[in-house]
Amino acid sequence: MSNTGMASQAEQLYMDAFVWDAHAGVFPDSAIDLKLLNSWRDKGVNYLSINVGFDVMDWQKTLKTLAAYRRWLLAREQCFVLVSTIQDVVRAKREDKLAVTFDIEGMNALNGDINMLSVYHALGVRQMLFAYNLNNEAAGGCHDTDMGLTEFGRSIVREMNRLGIIVDCSHASLQTTLDIMAESTKPVVFSHSNPRAVWEHQRNILDQQIKACAQTGGVIGINGMGIFLGDNDVRTKTLLKHICYVSELVGTEHVGFGFDYTPDVEVDIGDILRSRPDYWPQGQAYDTPKINHAGPSQLPELVQGLMDYGFEDDEIRGFLGENFKRVATLTWTSS
Numbered sequence: 481m482s483n484t485g486m487a488s489q490a491e492q493l494y495m496d497a498f499v500w501d502a503h504a505g506v507f508p509d510s511a512i513d514l515k516l517l518n519s520w521r522d523k524g525v526n527y528l529s530i531n532v533g534f535d536v537m538d539w540q541k542t543l544k545t546l547a548a549y550r551r552w553l554l555a556r557e558q559c560f561v562l563v564s565t566i567q568d569v570v571r572a573k574r575e576d577k578l579a580v581t582f583d584i585e586g587m588n589a590l591n592g593d594i595n596m597l598s599v600y601h602a603l604g605v606r607q608m609l610f611a612y613n614l615n616n617e618a619a620g621g622c623h624d625t626d627m628g629l630t631e632f633g634r635s636i637v638r639e640m641n642r643l644g645i646i647v648d649c650s651h652a653s654l655q656t657t658l659d660i661m662a663e664s665t666k667p668v669v670f671s672h673s674n675p676r677a678v679w680e681h682q683r684n685i686l687d688q689q690i691k692a693c694a695q696t697g698g699v700i701g702i703n704g705m706g707i708f709l710g711d712n713d714v715r716t717k718t719l720l721k722h723i724c725y726v727s728e729l730v731g732t733e734h735v736g737f738g739f740d741y742t743p744d745v746e747v748d749i750g751d752i753l754r755s756r757p758d759y760w761p762q763g764q765a766y767d768t769p770k771i772n773h774a775g776p777s778q779l780p781e782l783v784q785g786l787m788d789y790g791f792e793d794d795e796i797r798g799f800l801g802e803n804f805k806r807v808a809t810l811t812w813t814s815s
């Protein structure tokens with residue numbers, strides 16, 4: 481609200497809009513106190529996908545994290561909704577609660593067994609990535625040799641389509657993402673990846689990938705990490721630059737947000753990160769002493785920037801959440 485007590489047009493649009501953050505960057509650990517989710521809820525976010533595992537840790541730890549997060553959320557139904565269907569997300573907004581689902585970054589969480597997909601689905605996982613930076617038995621990662629999807633990986637795409645889990649290409653290699661998008665019968669997303677034409681980084685994606693994603697009806701979620709936006713640059717005008725680039729390339733209906741944001745956590749995550757430095761290779765700015773992070777608190781200012789730039793209200797509502805909601809509506813029903 482402005483000083484006069486009257487909301488500006490931008491503030492009003494933001495408050496009324498459906499706000500979707502396709503990926504939180506909170507380190508997955510059963511010891512993390514999820515009260516940090518209030519960092520999203522207090523800022524007017526309606527839906528958040530939070531990761532419960534990634535390729536760097538073993539699958540048992542993913543299950544343990546899932547169990548802890550589920551218990552925490554289910555004990556706080558006055559503030560949070562552990563989502564199963566798109567109707568749950570709509571209800572959460574109406575009741576002023578934060579809707580939450582889970583994602584997993586990389587197929588090591590399956591331990592080689594495709595049957596695990598339906599287990600994760602039953603526990604609330606609604607989005608899965610194929611690799612986390614390095615190659616695994618299903619797919620290629622963006623910081624490894626450019627390997628395509630394996631036969632196991634192809635069967636995973638089909639099973640995710642059948643179950644109703646969003647197919648997510650972030651962190652995967654070029655050939656793997658192209659193979660995934662050719663295989664999937666449902667829209668495919670890059671939940672938290674920025675255009676490489678705006679900032680050169682191996683984690684960012686080429687025009688070819690953005691175009692193929694749009695062709696599936698999918699969405700690219702703009703990532704708020706300073707080293708993927710620019711030279712550790714998280715200014716709102718830099719976010720705007722990434723949004724404008726993707727919009728002009730493939731249309732405004734294919735852009736959303738996956739801020740990859742994390743508030744400070746008290747749990748010591750150093751050991752696991754130090755044990756596998758190969759997941760964050762040298763020369764990719766991961767060793768930047770203090771990586772800045774754009775998060776949901778910048779959204780109201782960003783809405784003003786988008787309006788000033790000349791985007792229509794409907795287009796801005798698309799960026800804020802309607803675009804990702806469209807993908808979830810088409811995907812979360814099993815076939």
Ligand SMILES: [Zn+2]
Binds near residue numbers: 672
């Ligand atoms: Zn990630």
